[in-house]
Each structure stands twice: as structure tokens, then as C-alpha cells.
Amino acid sequence: MNRQHETILLAHGSGGLMSHRLVTDLFLKHFDNDSLASLNDSALLGNLPERTTLAFTTDSYVISPLFFPGGDIGKLAVCGTVNDLAVTGAVPRYLSAGFVLEEGLSMGDLERAVASMAETAALAGVQIVTGDTKVVERGAADGLFINTAGIGFIPTGLNMSPTHLQPGDALIASGTLGDHGIAVMLNREGMAFESDLVSDCAPLNGLIAALLAACPEGIRCMRDPTRGGLVATLHEWSETAGLGVVVEEESLPIRETVRAACELLGLDPLYAANEGKVIVGVAENVAERALAALRAHPLGRDAAIIGRLSEEHPERVVLETPYGAQRLLDMLVGDQLPRIC
């Protein structure tokens, strides 16, 4: 069935025959698993690990444009939710998918996004087990919004929280910062052709599992620095821990193309969204081991120790320049990059 010239109609959201066909011909074709195929409104998930803690998260994705260098809204909707689970120490297992479609959306674009979700879910080892589709009239939404919620299981004894951070702990970034935000921004500005920069959008559960295996003790907390970038994550941590955060400017892994684009566009890579990076707070004595574990994984090759926790200037995030000067990294009041995820 060639859908490239079809578009979404209001009837696809009716709960009638066309809804039914959209589910069977498109969603079931790509998201192939027993839970979804039963077509119940709820997925039934048996054989749960016992004495476990369940991690539960949700994110809506409204990124514009839907397709960008290095990814698309479907890939992002899987990675973002998988990563939110993985940073708690959970093994991500099940996702839901809620689609809001604008009447007139091309069926080809929808199928491309759905196929990308399926491919990314397979890569991450998660199943899309339940879903929902709504259609709104032309002009009432911008093409396609996707919500994913996710369930994962946290092994007994694992407890990640920024409340565990101690003065002297090291901060590690798993790779270069700002790639997603700046790649999408260049694409929007029509400047993508001038660079080979792509979004870092990737599921991090494999990288994080390798890190936890290498360092069963000493990992305090993890976070994927998406909207608001590195600085938003560090602000939350410094406030929660009641400690200061010192970031060493020289140590920050930032691509030259990102630096150059930021200068051109008046942006700061430390506030730009990442979709395939994790920030890790670790006890000082395991920092080198953690760094080595990250660097041994394809998604962590550019990992670096970027700073430390400090008793000085509690609840502040400070950038230390190579010359020893310090400046505050404030939380942004406004929006640097709307609709970046």
C-alpha cells in the first residue's frame, strides 16, 4: 500500500473504521508485539521482576521541524523517554505512544516518524505496548506531536539522587555538549548545509548500563541534559544538594562547529539541548574508572570530567576560566530555543 500521497483526515481519529485501519495498517505494522496487537486500551505486562522499584516517566515532543539532521520526532520521542528512565538507574522496558495529528499531515511523513520510533525502540530494547491517536482539524496543531510515557525497573539497592552529592564529587559529561540544540537551530535557519553537525539523539541505556557495571559503587546521580542544557541540570543538582557546582571551562567538550555556530547565532552551548548525553555525578575516587567506562562505549568516546561539587557558593553554578576567573552561570529566565524537543 503506497501511502506517500495520502494525508490524514479527521476520520482517522473517529474511533471508527478509518481509525481502526490506521492502527492495523500503520502502527501494528511497525510496532509489532503481542501487548499492542491485542488492541486492548491497556497493555497487560506480566512477569514483573519482584521486589523492584518501578520508574515511570512521560514527555511530549513538539519539535519543529519534524525531520532534522541526525534524527526526527519519532527517534527523539523514544530516546528522550528511554533516557529519562535510564538516568534513574532503571532498565527501560515499555513505552506508550500518544499521537496528536493535524488533518492534512502527509501519511508518508507519519509513517517515516513511526518507522523511526520502531527502529529506535528495537535499538534500545524497549517495546511500544500501548498507544492512542487523535486527529485535530487543520490549523489546530502543527503537523505531529508525540507523547511517550515509559516504564522501567530499577534493580534493588540502586538509588540515584542528587541529594547524595558530596563536596569533592566529580562531574562527568559523556560527550560533546549542545549538538542537538545547535544542529536543529542551524537546520531551522537554513544553514544546515554549511556544516556536518547532526543531533546527538541516541538511546543511552546501553552506555549507562556499562557505566553502572564498571562502577557498582560511587555513582551518585545522572541526568540527560535536554531542554535548558547542561546549566539547567547543574542548577537542579546544586539546589537539591545545597552545594556549589564548579565547571571548568577548559575541560568542556564542545565541537568547533557548535562553538562557531553559537557565536554566529548569539547562543550559548551550555544552555543548548542534548539528546544523547548524560551528566554523571560520581565520588572522586571512582571518577577515573567511570570516565574510562564511558570512553570505552561508542556513545561516550568524548567523555570528560568537567567540574566538581564544592562547599563554596552553595546553590550556585560557577564557570571557572583557565585564568582562574569565575562567573556565575544563571538559569535562563526566557527561552533560548523554543520547540527543540
Place this chain on the structure above:
Amino acid sequence: MNRQHETILLAHGSGGLMSHRLVTDLFLKHFDNDSLASLNDSALLGNLPERTTLAFTTDSYVISPLFFPGGDIGKLAVCGTVNDLAVTGAVPRYLSAGFVLEEGLSMGDLERAVASMAETAALAGVQIVTGDTKVVERGAADGLFINTAGIGFIPTGLNMSPTHLQPGDALIASGTLGDHGIAVMLNREGMAFESDLVSDCAPLNGLIAALLAACPEGIRCMRDPTRGGLVATLHEWSETAGLGVVVEEESLPIRETVRAACELLGLDPLYAANEGKVIVGVAENVAERALAALRAHPLGRDAAIIGRLSEEHPERVVLETPYGAQRLLDMLVGDQLPRIC
């Protein structure tokens, strides 16, 4: 803090300071629980019942208008997901909430919807434990869309499925049909003042728990007949079970105002959405007991046996008139009532 004159800005979705304030001043104020208050991207849910089956569901709500007689998008977003869990036999426990806000949405309207979610969640005994907010520019969404995903636990041994339906089984509706769809439609057409009809929007987990307690055996399956109404539910069941469904026209509980409005608007109440009703398939020998259990609950006072499963005309849904004539109830191809949930 008086928010009635404030509106949503793009900066509320930035991941920066204004996002943070929206979460703490609005969402945490209304959705007050430890999991959400930890402000992690994932909720951590411990003390799971052992040897249980987990039910997981999602729905996006795009109803227009946001406020209607008998409910609003917030109440609907909680009831719809609670009900999807409850009809599996699950005890609903945890919800996620994903908001897509249009720039310019009134903060007063948002708070009204959020307060309504909180009130309905308390009524249903569920917690909203994790959430996400995105803001899109003016014109890129229609005010407010809400996605809720939900988690519930199914007691060991309970297994609801339309595959269990047998010829001779009875079909019960827990109350009057079409109230939600027609109430919203009258409201849209500016005719709400002419009737006292309100949406039936309600969490059904209490009603369903009472039913299961009264009939530990013999309940085959349940479904809340939302989009597509009674007929969509019965079509799914007849196809899944490979049986015919016979609906007795005379037995259908339909309000006079709904009948009259349907004649006026050219609609059919059997295809109209319900948001506080459950259809139950039961073994013939427990049908009267099930009916009595439903009628004993405030949300089931108008419950009625409306039909039966049959070996005749498999995979067809047939309406039987008081004069013994039969007509097919086809699945609608198109959309009777767009954006009804």
C-alpha cells in the same frame, strides 16, 4: 498569586526559570505527592504488589471546548485513563500528565483544568506522579492538549478479554448512552441552554470494583465505550470473539434529551462517546447479580441488560427492534463528532 490575567509564554516551556516556576507554583500546588515533588524526570514507585500483572495505558485529550457541561479537559484526562485501566480489572494507581500549551493560553484556564485533574485524581484514588510541559507558539496548537498515561495492578487470576465471550452471554450497559458526546455537541452548537444534559464524565474504578466483588466469576470482559460509542465497542468484541452481537433496541437506556438532540442534529446515540459508562459481557447465569451490583452504585443506577452474544451472524452487530426486525449496526467510516475527547 492571582494568575487570572496572566497568559502562557513560550518561556514557560524553556526548561529555564519560568518553566521551573510553572511546575512549582501550579503543578506541585495541585498535584501534591512525594514522587512528583522530587522533581526527577521519572517517578520512582516502590512497594509494588508482588506476582501481579501491570496494566499500562495512554490517551491524549484534545477536546473542544476545554470546558463543557459536566466536565472539562482535565477531568476527562483523568477519568479516561482511569477507566481504560479499570476495565482490564486493574486497580488504577499512578498517572503521568503531559501538557502541550499554546502560547497565549490563559493561566486561569490552565489552573482550572489542573485543579480539576487533581480533584478527579483524588476522587479516583490515583496519584499524578510525573509530568511534562511543552509550549508551542500561537497558532501551533489549540489552547491545551493533555496526555495522561496510567499504571494499574491486576489482581492475580483476573483475566478480562473479549476472547472469553460465549454464545448466550449477556451484555450490560452501566447507564444511559451518548450523554458525553451529545452534551458536548449541544454545547458547541450553542444549544446547551436548551437542555440540562451534562457529560457523564466520571471515574469508574469504584463501580467496577463493586461489580467484581459481587461477581468474582462470570465477568468476561469490560470496556468503556468512548469514541465511536457503544457500536465501536461491540464491533471489536464481535470480531475478537468471532460471535454475533444482538442489541435489543427497547432495552437501551437513552435519555429523552439525548434522543431529541440526536434527531435534531442527525446523530445516533449508539455511536456517541460516553465517558462514565462501562459495557460488561457476563455469563448468563450471573447477569442478574451483576446488574444488581451495578444498580446499587450511584454511577450504575440506570444499568440495563441490553443484548446478548449469539452464534448467528458472526462478527456482526445487529439491532433487534421491538417488532422482531433486525438491522445491522455498521462501524462508521467517518467521523460523527470530531474532538469529542
